[in-house]
Amino acid sequence: MHSAKPFFILSNPRSGSSLLRVICESNQNISVPPECGYIEWWFEKYKDWNKEDNYSKRLERFCIDLGSSRKFETWNFDILYFKKIVHKYNPEDYADLAALIHITYGLLKEKEVMAWGDKNNYYIHKTSLLQQLYPHAKYIFLIRDGRDVATSYISLKNIQSNSPYFPKLSNDIKEIAEEWNNNNSKVFHFLNAVAKDQVLILRYEDIICSLEKSCRSICEFLNVSFDPGMLKYYYNHLEPKQTLDWKRKTLRSPDKLAIGKYKLMLTEKEIEIFNSVAGSILSQFDYDV
Numbered sequence: 001m002h003s004a005k006p007f008f009i010l011s012n013p014r015s016g017s018s019l020l021r022v023i024c025e026s027n028q029n030i031s032v033p034p035e036c037g038y039i040e041w042w043f044e045k046y047k048d049w050n051k052e053d054n055y056s057k058r059l060e061r062f063c064i065d066l067g068s069s070r071k072f073e074t075w076n077f078d079i080l081y082f083k084k085i086v087h088k089y090n091p092e093d094y095a096d097l098a099a100l101i102h103i104t105y106g107l108l109k110e111k112e113v114m115a116w117g118d119k120n121n122y123y124i125h126k127t128s129l130l131q132q133l134y135p136h137a138k139y140i141f142l143i144r145d146g147r148d149v150a151t152s153y154i155s156l157k158n159i160q161s162n163s164p165y166f167p168k169l170s171n172d173i174k175e176i177a178e179e180w181n182n183n184n185s186k187v188f189h190f191l192n193a194v195a196k197d198q199v200l201i202l203r204y205e206d207i208i209c210s211l212e213k214s215c216r217s218i219c220e221f222l223n224v225s226f227d228p229g230m231l232k233y234y235y236n237h238l239e240p241k242q243t244l245d246w247k248r249k250t251l252r253s254p255d256k257l258a259i260g261k262y263k264l265m266l267t268e269k270e271i272e273i274f275n276s277v278a279g280s281i282l283s284q285f286d287y288d289v
Contacts, residue, residue, distance in 0.1 A: 001089055001090075001091060001092065001096050001099075002089050002099070002100065002103050002113070003114075004031070004099070004103050004106075004113045004114055004115055004116050005114070005115050005116075005136075005137075005138070005222070005223070006099060006102075006115075006116055006117070006118070006134045006137040006138070007115060007116075007117045007118075007137060007138040007139065007140060007222060008117065008118050008119075008123055008130055008134075008137060008138075008139050008140070009021060009024075009032075009117060009118070009119040009139075009140050009142060010123060010124055010127070010139055010140070010141050010142070010187045010190075010191075011119075011121060011124075011141070011142040011143070011144075011187075012121065012124070012143070012144070012146075012149060012179070012180050012183040012184055013121045013149075013153075013167065013169060014144075014149050014152035014153055014167075014169070015142055015143065015144035015149055015204055016142055016144055016204040016207065017119050017121060017142055018119070018239060018243075018247045018250055019204075019207070019233075019247075019249060019250055020119070020140070020142055020202070020207065021034075021117070021119040021238075022233045022234075022236065022238045022239060022250045023207070023211075023215065023218075023230050023233045024117055024218065024230070025233075025236075025238050026227065026229045026230045026232070026233040026236055026238070027219065027224060027226075027227040027229065027230050028111050028112065028227055028229070029111065029112055029113065029114040029115065029224040029225060029227070030106070030111075030113070030114070030115050030116070030117060030222065030224060031102055031103060031105050031106025031107075031109075031111060031113045031115075031116045031117070032102075032116070032117035032118070032119060033075050033102060033105040033118075034071065034074045034075060034239070034240050034243070035071055035074075035119060035120050035243070036069055036070065036071045036072045036074070036075065036120075037069075037070075037120045037122065037123075038066055038069040038072065038098070038101070039098045039118065039129075039133070040123075040126050040129055041069060041070075042062070042065055042066070042069075043094065043129065043133075045065070046058075046062055046094050046097070047094050048094070049091070049093055049094040049097050050092065050093065051090055051091070051092050054086050054087065054090055054091060055087070059083065059086060062097070063079050063082070063083065066079075066101065067079060070165075071165060071240075071242070071243075073242075074240035074242050074243065075105060075240075077101075077104070077105065077108070078104075078108055081104065081107075081108060082100070082101065082104045085100055085103070085104045085107065086100060094133070095133040095134060098133070099116060099134075102116035102117070102118065103116050114222075114223070114224045115222040115223070115224055117140075124183050124186055124187055125186070127187075127190045131194075136198070137198065138198045138199070138200070138221065138222065139191060139194065139198060139199050139200070140200045140201075140202060140218070140221070141187055141188070141191055141199065141200070141201045141202070142202050142203075142204060143184055143201070143202070143203055143204065143285055144203070144204035144205070145204075145205065145259070145260070145262070145282070145287045146176075146177065146180040146181070146184075146274060146278050146281070146282060146287075147262035147266060147271060147274050147275075147282075147287075148204075148258065148259065148260065148261055148262050149176070149180055150173060150176045150177065150180070150262060150266065150270075150274060151261055151262045151265040151266060153169045153170060153171060153176050154171045154176075154265070155265075156169060156171075156246060157171060159245055159246050160245070161245035161246065163242050163243060163245055165242060165243055166245065166246065167246065173266070173270045173273050173274055174273055174277060176274070177273065177274040177277035177278045178277055178278075180278055180281075181277055181278035181280075181281050184281050184285075185281060188281075188284075200217065200218065200221040202214060202217070202218075203285065203286075205259050207254070208254040208255065208256055208258065208259060209254075209256060209259070211230075211231055211254055212231055215230040215231065218230075233250070234250065234251050234252050234253055237251065238250065239251070275289050
């Protein structure tokens with residue numbers, strides 16, 4: 001099997017996880033494709049995968065299912081090349097097969113893939129499956145000030161998009177606070193049970209204010225070389241056009257004005273409501289309450 005190691009980005013929506021994906025994808029030793037939760041979606045059907053399947057009609061059926069996966073068309077993936085990679089590395093189970101898809105994405109870009117990553121916000125609720133499939137996987141937990149997350153949720157209503165993937169998120173401050181609080185609490189609880197060397201906690205604000213330091217921390221954590229291209233991620237246009245309407249910050253250099261914008265966009269009452277719901281988690285990650 002290919003030696004590249006897996007990692008997963010865990011984050012509440014609108015916390016900068018797409019930005020983090022693009023930053024990591026800008027490293028020539030890291031492969032992090034756009035969102036597509038096929039690992040979980042096809043698990044039940046193919047969880048008994050074995051080496052004999054690599055040379056059978058079952059591989060053809062799997063490739064058809066993979067190609068039908070929601071958002072997979074944004075990858076511009078070469079299925080025929082993937083089949084060649086399957087035959088070359090002969091995956092022994094479903095976890096290895098799924099890993100090869102992410103690795104193939106990088107190989108198609110002529111990368112020397114040493115680490116592959118997966119970014120899907122809903123993985124917050126699927127951590128038991130990730131652990132089952134990849135018990136030695138690493139996790140990057142990305143957290144952002146929940147009040148700025150709330151402004152991002154609310155601002156979505158001002159974005160015009162015909163994309164079928166446009167996010168449907170609440171614009172009620174109490175609901176946003178509860179979701180942010182519950183999601184981050186769930187991730188933190190999960191990671192407390194994972195070995196410390198498998199976990200990296202990053203704050204969105206630190207990425208924005210100290211990009212190179214954050215990138216070097218990521219590379220050290222993943223045991224790959226630092227790539228200066230990570231600092232110029234916004235030149236690479238790595239976010240698919242189907243989701244770019246609400247992810248345009250992946251095309252821009254780090255914007256410090258995005259930090260603390262809730263102070264201008266939320267009312268005092270809304271800030272008070274958010275703090276009353278999520279103050280404990282805010283304080284735990286050094287956000288002023």
